[in-house]
Amino acid sequence: MKFVTILLTGLLLSPVFSFGTKDKTISNLTAAYRGELAALTQYTAFADKATKEGYPEIALMFTAIAKAESIHAGNHKRVLALYGVEVQPYKPEITVSTTAENLKEAAAEENHDFSVLYPGFIRTAQYEDAKEAVESLTWAMMTEAKHNQIFNAALITMQSKHLENLSKVYYVCAKCGNTFDTPTPDQHCPFCDATKDQYFRFPKK
Ligand SMILES: [Fe+2]
Numbered sequence: 001m002k003f004v005t006i007l008l009t010g011l012l013l014s015p016v017f018s019f020g021t022k023d024k025t026i027s028n029l030t031a032a033y034r035g036e037l038a039a040l041t042q043y044t045a046f047a048d049k050a051t052k053e054g055y056p057e058i059a060l061m062f063t064a065i066a067k068a069e070s071i072h073a074g075n076h077k078r079v080l081a082l083y084g085v086e087v088q089p090y091k092p093e094i095t096v097s098t099t100a101e102n103l104k105e106a107a108a109e110e111n112h113d114f115s116v117l118y119p120g121f122i123r124t125a126q127y128e129d130a131k132e133a134v135e136s137l138t139w140a141m142m143t144e145a146k147h148n149q150i151f152n153a154a155l156i157t158m159q160s161k162h163l164e165n166l167s168k169v170y171y172v173c174a175k176c177g178n179t180f181d182t183p184t185p186d187q188h189c190p191f192c193d194a195t196k197d198q199y200f201r202f203p204k205k
């Protein structure tokens with residue numbers, strides 16, 4: 001009887017004891033931080049490759065999107081610091097193929113990030129009541145969905161050999177990384193409400 005009481009008490013209290021810890025979120029945020037750093041490194045190299053292959057429009061796209069990933073990495077790092085975790089140095093290993101292959105790979109990775117990886121991380125952060133992490137992860141997830149669309153559209157444009165149809169200007173929100181493939185972005189970022197003067201422009205004026 002005593003054993004049953006202890007067991008039941010333990011079962012009832014265990015969620016209370018686990019509530020308040022952010023262990024899983026910290027582990028997920030660390031993985032997300034590394035993933036964003038890898039994307040930053042990868043897209044910077046893909047931009048160089050696109051330039052060498054004579055695709056300046058695609059090089060500009062990769063450069064702008066690399067900036068967005070660096071903002072996501074910075075946001076995740078800031079939230080980890082808030083939770084008492086200092087990120088360790090990390091040097092991602094990347095592979096560079098042709099620009100067409102690089103675009104395909106980038107689109108597939110963004111698809112996985114916005115449809116599988118980030119939604120799972122966000123659910124865990126909500127469960128662990130990690131509000132700051134939910135915000136940082138949500139900004140990244142919404143942006144990656146746009147990156148996926150931008151890369152897919154670029155692939156189609158490249159296959160149809162009408163690269164002149166690609167945007168010649170990109171804006172990236174400095175607060176959340178939201179990416180606009182248009183010369184006329186929203187005056188207020190729909191993700192984080194930053195104002196247009198807080199956006200980075202590619203190319204710089
Ligand atoms: Fe992305």
Ligand SMILES: [Fe+2]
Nearest residue numbers: 173176189192
């Ligand atoms: Fe934003």
